[in-house]
Amino acid sequence: MDMAGVIFADTYDVELDQLTEKRNLAAVPFGSRYRLIDFALSNLANSGVRNIGIITSINYQSMMSHVRGGMDWDLERKRSGLSVLPPFATMGAGDVYHNRLHALEANLNFLRNLEEKYVILCSCNYVANINYRKMLDFHIRTEARLTMLTSSRLRFNQKGVRCGCMRANDDGRVTDVAVTKDLEPGWDLSMNTFIMEREDLVELLYDAIRTGKESFRRDIADKLAQTDRVMEYRAEEEALLIDSLQGYFQANLALLDGETRRGLFASKNGAIITKVHDSWPTKYGDQAKVENSLIADGALVEGTVRNSILFRGVHIAEGATVENSIIFQNATVSEGARLNYVLADKNVFVEPDRILSGYITHPFFLERNTRI
Numbered sequence: 001m002d003m004a005g006v007i008f009a010d011t012y013d014v015e016l017d018q019l020t021e022k023r024n025l026a027a028v029p030f031g032s033r034y035r036l037i038d039f040a041l042s043n044l045a046n047s048g049v050r051n052i053g054i055i056t057s058i059n060y061q062s063m064m065s066h067v068r069g070g071m072d073w074d075l076e077r078k079r080s081g082l083s084v085l086p087p088f089a090t091m092g093a094g095d096v097y098h099n100r101l102h103a104l105e106a107n108l109n110f111l112r113n114l115e116e117k118y119v120i121l122c123s124c125n126y127v128a129n130i131n132y133r134k135m136l137d138f139h140i141r142t143e144a145r146l147t148m149l150t151s152s153r154l155r156f157n158q159k160g161v162r163c164g165c166m167r168a169n170d171d172g173r174v175t176d177v178a179v180t181k182d183l184e185p186g187w188d189l190s191m192n193t194f195i196m197e198r199e200d201l202v203e204l205l206y207d208a209i210r211t212g213k214e215s216f217r218r219d220i221a222d223k224l225a226q227t228d229r230v231m232e233y234r235a236e237e238e239a240l241l242i243d244s245l246q247g248y249f250q251a252n253l254a255l256l257d258g259e260t261r262r263g264l265f266a267s268k269n270g271a272i273i274t275k276v277h278d279s280w281p282t283k284y285g286d287q288a289k290v291e292n293s294l295i296a297d298g299a300l301v302e303g304t305v306r307n308s309i310l311f312r313g314v315h316i317a318e319g320a321t322v323e324n325s326i327i328f329q330n331a332t333v334s335e336g337a338r339l340n341y342v343l344a345d346k347n348v349f350v351e352p353d354r355i356l357s358g359y360i361t362h363p364f365f366l367e368r369n370t371r372i
Helices: 035-044 059-075 100-106 109-114 132-141 198-211 216-228 245-253 258-264
Strands: 003-008 051-055 083-085 118-123 124-126 146-149 165-168 174-180 194-197 230-233 239-241 289-291 303-307 319-323 338-340 343-346 354-358 364-365
Touching: 003 100, 003 132, 035 051, 035 059, 035 124, 051 059, 051 100, 051 364, 059 083, 100 198, 100 216, 109 132, 109 198, 109 303, 109 338, 118 132, 118 198, 132 146, 132 194, 165 230, 174 216, 174 230, 194 198, 216 230, 216 354, 239 245, 319 364, 338 343, 354 364
Parallel strands: 003 051, 003 118, 051 083, 146 230, 289 303, 303 319, 319 338, 338 354, 343 364
Antiparallel strands: 118 194, 124 239, 146 194, 165 174
16 A cells, blocks of 8 residues: 555544553553554555654653564554654754644654555544555545545534534535533534655645644644645544543443444454454453453453453452443452442552442543542
């Protein structure tokens, strides 16, 4: 495939600051066994993209340990393959960039040395199983200079959260690109995924450096929409937007719906691949009761679990009840404790007989290593 990929690993860290204090957005766990970057990497690999760079700025140790050279995605190769691009100072871009345009400017050498004609820029703030080959075909067929991705089945955008959006006419040509907290009628949410010719992107970045431009969306995408052919590609696949802690929580629990789960993990577009952990099978005690939940291997369930997602190494003690909750790796819920709409990060320990409750739009959050 004549297209390379670039993944922005931490574009939306600030919107999920509770979960990204010790990791970047790409490394945030999802769906009992995955990380958010698994979806971007799998979509690219399944679409035939074999040269991928991951741009990251801070807190990337967990992500690097997870992707480990791309071997699980068949990207560990002598030529091309997967490259992790940590921050470094070049051409005035600074040592730690703070937006998408600065990140691209800092990695101009990577982009310039690619051999592919096209490049796709992706973010980790949505969960979907999308065929990017179709998007590239659309880009070529419509003779677009820039193509922007959206979905007619995009869910969980939170009101009051800044998001990129676009407005297009009836033939799909984009006329305006903006950032807003309140999506108005006639505007579509952008999934922060763009395709354009690589050499064209490099030239636009050089111009951005010379003229002091600050925003990819405002200074490049919107300016092109005013003067050139920018197209909107509307994917048919469902996409779950991750733009806030509430959106993240709701997107996880959406996997408990069979249709949503099949759309992601049983799609004709290919499998969502992740790093394999050799854990023991999930163990259930004699008094365990489990209903409509996703539970990873390596967990021990002796109590009651309903409508919840448990990651590896979680222990739900006998007499404990966990409902409508997401419990990260190696957390323990002690006997008699009751959790409802709780989001617990790694290594959380809930003491016996504690009662913790939030709501679907405001989950009760427990940060990493909390003992409560």
